[in-house]
Amino acid sequence: MAEILVIEEAVTFAAGDGTHPVTRELCHAADDIARRTGHEWASLEVALPEALLRDPAAFGEAIAEASRDSWLVMMGSTSLGRDVMARAAGLLQVPLAQDCTAYSVTDGSPTFTRPLYGGKVLVDVQLKSRPMLATFRPRALPAFDGVARVLKHVACRSPTSPVVQVDVCAARVGRTLGVTEADVVVSGGRGMVGPDNWHILEELVSVLGPRATLACSRPVSDEGWRPRAEHVGQTGQAIAPDVYIACGISGAIQHVAGITGSKCIIAINRDADAPIFKVADYGIVGDLFEVVPALTQAIRAFGDS
């Protein structure tokens, strides 16, 4: 196996099967770290029987087995990635830098940056054992544009591991482009008043193109106005889109914890004192039921001209 390994996560999109987009971002980091430290790198496809691919114990065991002699092993900080890497780290008895957003290389070894306390503090950590294990938040790193060497590890499961039977009961409800993957995220809060007003955000998403999607604040998913997969914040998803558009969201600290990775934050709120304006790059004070359709209209007009 290679000294630096990127663990691929297979995912199913509406358009077909593939690897999670975070894989290309990890390949970028692997390639860069490899160059600067004189290691070789590859991406690793773990081949498990279909029934076990969703079992973090089996997947984690396979990673531990494949990476025993590696120097650095990285995977996406997705819900599966965090789970299987924690399992692998437990089996290998090594530390794991979970949910990293950046790295640097000094004296031939990497330092990993992780947000703590809901992003109020950043910590730089070094890992004093081998292999070093890290997961990276999707969209925190640039994507690799070269061709990766792909290795395959065919795993067989040790008969002593505990069994969990995973049934996939349904595809995720809601939109096919997940909140962590989208370039542009349009998000609604309690200011949307109810589940029946979401069409105005849907229309904004549709003029923003195929890389845009919907998100929401926690009360919105708690109330069942939107699927819980769309909930962003400290107890939901942490996201890092190019643009985040908060509509009728007050900007509570627990919400902001999930969006600080955004490159640009736009807020629409009728309360000029709403805390969301403190973190917004652009803020429009006004009634969202007026502002959002007007924005949709104006963007459409840009397209037509």
Next chain:
Amino acid sequence: MKIAVCIKQTPDTEARILVAPSGCSIEEAGLTWIISPHDESALEQALQIRDRCQGRVTAVALGPARVKQALREALAMGADEALHLPCDAMPADAAVTAAALAQALAPRTFDLILTGEQSIDQAGSQVPQRLAVALGWPCVTAVEGLEVDGNSVNAERPREQAEETVRFELPAVVGINRRIGEPRYPSFRGIMKAKRKPIGVAVVTLDEEAMVRVRMRAPKAKKQGVVGAYGSGIEDTVAALLAGAAKV
């Protein structure tokens, strides 16, 4: 059914967090402390299972003396007993925490260990899986629905791509997400009763941390954005920017 719930005491989510001069820890003076939100929901689940199936709920917390307050709160919510694993400072590495918890929990023959999916301060997302490895048990985490029927468990675990249902047998470790449901408030009677309940102590040894903190720091301050009333022209700036982002 013997259920353990691992609770971590963390600063309140609203708290202002300052890095200590050492650069490797935070200023703890003046902080308000809470039970980490996911753990509080894990405790709620444990109490509900106990009330349905009989049994005992033990709240377990590793940390300095201050964490006894979190155990008191757990007792006030309705936990039957509390177990404190004392140490000088909260470990920064989830590997160390999990190993210490395993030392205390392994000999006590629990049927079910509940944890939060993630501690809200360190966000390790590791303790449940590591604990399960140490005990040789199955582990399901990020759980948002839990049904226990005798020794069989059904858990709902949403992934980014699909809603999964997971079936497994006890004993097991289950990591709970807050979205499973809000915890109860302690009753006045619960608070009074909790004052009289003893807090047990289990002595554990901590491993040396192999994840080393080089530096803690505040993130770069954000520069003040442009805010204007609808109609002042700000909406044109935003529309142009969004049209650019959409590449229409």
